[in-house]
Amino acid sequence: MSTQLHQDQMRVTSIPYCSSKMVIFSGVPLEKNSYKTNSGKYYVTIKANPDEIPVQPTLGQHWSVKGLRSIEEMETGDYMMQQHTYESPEHIECSLPETGEQLIRFIAKEADFKGIGESKARALWKLLGKNFHSTVKKDTPDSRGRLRNVLSEDSVNALFAGYAKYKNLAYCNWMTDHKIPASIQQRLLKHHGEDSIEAIKQNPYVLIGFGMSFSDIDILVKEDRFEVTDCDHRRLSAALEASIRKEIEKGHTYTTQAILRPYLTKLLKDKELVAKAFKAGHDKAQYILNPDTGTYHPTAQLLMENVVARRLRAVACLNNLYDNDANAAFVSAVSELPYGLNEKQFEAVTTCLDHAASCITGGAGTGKTTVLRTVLRTYHQMGFEIHAVALSGRAALRLHESIGFSTSTIAALLRDGPVEPNLRQPKHLLVIDEASMIDLPTMYQLVNHIHQSVRIIFTGDPDQLPPIGCGKVLADIVDSRVIANTKLKIVERQEESTGIPEYSLLINDGIVPNKLSTGAIHFHETAKSDIAKVCCGLYKQSPESSRIMAPTKALVAEINKLTQEDVNSNGSMLEFELHGEQFYQNLRLNDAILFTQNHYDKGVQNGSLGTLTSVEASGDIYGEVTLDTKDRVEITQSLLDCMGLGYAITLHKAQGSQFPRVIIALQKGKIVDKAWLYTAITRAELEIHIVGSSDDFRDITTTDSNSHKRNSYLVELLRQN
Secondary structure, three states, rough: OOOEEEEEEEEEEEEEEEOOOOOEEEEEEOOOOOOOOOOOOOEEEEOOOOOOOOOOOOOOOEEEEEEEEEEEEEEOOOEEEEEEEOOOOOOOEEEEOOOHHHHHHHHHHOOOOOOOOOOHHHHHHHHHHHHHHHHOOOOOOHHHHHHOOOOHHHHHHHHHHHHHHHHOOHHHHHHHOOOOHHHHHHHHHHHHHHHHHHHHHHHHHHHHHOOOHHHHHHHHHHHOOOOOOOHHHHHHHHHHHHHHHHHOOOOOOOHHHHHHHHHHHHOOOOOHHHHHHHOOOOOOOEEEEOOOOEEEHHHHHHHHHHEEEEEEEEHOOOOOOOHHHHHHHHHHHHHHHOOOOHHHHHHHHHHHHOOOOOOOEEEEEEEEEHHHHHHHHHHHOOOOEEEEOOOHHHHHHHHHHHHOEEEEEHHHHHHOOOOOOOOOOOEEEEEEOOHHHHOOHHHHHHHHEOOOEEEEEEEEEOOOOOOOOOOHHHHHHHOOOOOOOEEEOOOOOOOOOHHHHHHHHHOOOOOOOOOEEOEEEEEOOOOHHHHHHHHHHHHHHHHEEEEEEEOOOHHHHHHHHHHHHHHHHOEEEEEEEOOEEEEEEEOOOEEEEEOOEEEHHHOEEEOOOOEEEOOOOOOEEEEEEEEOOOOOOEOOOHHHOEEEEEOOOEEEOOOOOOOEEEEEEEOOOOOOHHHHHHHHOOOEEEEEEEEOOOHHHHHHHHHHOOOOOOOHHHHHHOOOO
């Protein structure tokens, strides 16, 4: 094999591999100034990160590539053929075939030109010839009139839609040349269209709003000699915006000048520039400065908070709804219960029936499920359609098992039509379970998805970890006291109890239990260096019922590696062949699997858990995962990218789920505080094993949590009249 700097032009003939991390595509070379292929003695293969190429490759596209090229002799049947491979080339460009046979074949094969086969494509070329591009570039009545001579109205629409994707190629190629990632290009083009390059030239820091980092834009500005000085107000405003975004990523919905100053100093490296940045950014549309408090509010977050607060306040005003019909339905629902309600549970049910918006909160074992089941049976008898949702598929399944009504994920509800009254069903109730996990953007989507007459019940525990996204909706609702909330507490310990609810309550109150091991809770004093090994050993004792919770991705990876080696080292590996190369994932038959991205079309969410139940490859299918919900998912290239071992998971991935037996890897650090430990303990149904240092355990339990110290303006807006 030899390696040299070279360039090639090719027509794409195959795309053997495509994921979010790598794309591999091959094709036949093109002679310069001609669309006639050469003698066919070699073919070109490109391997690249999808973010480093202008568009996703498609059969028939023409590509120019320049960079280091490796040449390898490949045996093909009775003769030898060269493979020219470019890996992460320095320059790459895509173009639509310009004329004749190549363009006809491209349109006929490209899925974006839906319904236009070879005969229609050929008729198009015969009609338009070299005027093809000028005719299709702009959707005008005149262009449509000409196209209707050979195409139906649907095919005309498909042609314009397909061509729109490719008319942006020149802009994509320019941006790729300037090292702007493809994902950012697409967001920019969607917003600015044909003005994208001009928008960048006028202000390269506009890319901040589309996901590019400040430091990367600084490099772009210097390398490509944009006319922007260090003290340019565009640069300074962008630095302030980037600093505010850092705080939003931490979960805050607003921030202060004091918090922003260190970020700005790191970006600008000059105190005078930092002072100028605060002044430069006051009138920008991306954020609003509250002059009374000196706080910076990103416009998007402030808009969402205002909308959510306004909608919730409007629903909260509807009360005194507990009438004779509600009472009759409640009496009927209670008569069907195999047990009576205690006083607090009775209060919770009547509160939910008396108010259009209400909360049922409390820790594990306080009876939230009992109350919710009774409330929903009452509402059902009153003729309400019940929409019960949770954030994850596993949580939605557990909710269904608890209440006996159909449930769905929030994502599934949002994909369906709006929830609103109609002649068939005028009354609706939305139930949001595990509401502590709901972030501000999700709540914003929900209130915009439901009619203002829809009643709402939140259930959850505001003392658990806040959501991954920004805001802390449930905690703010409870703190505001605007919406009726019944907080349930443990009445007494039952003899058959695991002791888990009582133990978790002590932790939440900052009290170290007298006995770290008690009932079904087992504390394992362990040195930090041995935590992974001990967790692995405990998992091995009962693999079918166990899940390990760990605070960091590094510790999760270490435990997963050890556990796979210990419990499933001989399982058949997930492997497959693409383009003559052998690929494999370090996943084995019967491994516990975690998905880390949303693929709603396949029934998979970020956090979905399952078991690898097949590694038999067939065509584009590489095996099968059986989810914890019992659904089966075929493994495709897109899913391969987001699959990992799931013996151990981070606590955020476990929120909303419960497992019979939970093993907690307790390792002191920034992430682990009282709320983290409390939440981890409440994930267990029957048995807990805590692995770590008792000194760390005591420090974590007695130190105030940082988890609920998020800056959130929603609570203030809810309290406004």
